[in-house]
Amino acid sequence: MGFARNVCEGIRFLLDRPVSAVLVDSGLLRLPERVRYQVLGFQVLSKPFPVDDLVRKAEALTAAATIRPGR
Numbered sequence: 001m002g003f004a005r006n007v008c009e010g011i012r013f014l015l016d017r018p019v020s021a022v023l024v025d026s027g028l029l030r031l032p033e034r035v036r037y038q039v040l041g042f043q044v045l046s047k048p049f050p051v052d053d054l055v056r057k058a059e060a061l062t063a064a065a066t067i068r069p070g071r
Helices: 007-016 031-039 051-067
Strands: none
Touching: none
């Protein structure tokens, strides 16, 4: 798990290792950026999520990564 202070730092982080999920404040992404990330294969969800849902999703992804360490 890692955290980035800005989008550029986050992209560098993504390029350095396999990634299961990325959480960003969608308000920081302009529409052309969202489209570009979708073209690159990322799923971009712009609706707000309750924090509890995000924590559960992160825990599930972490557990899945532990089960399949090669991914």
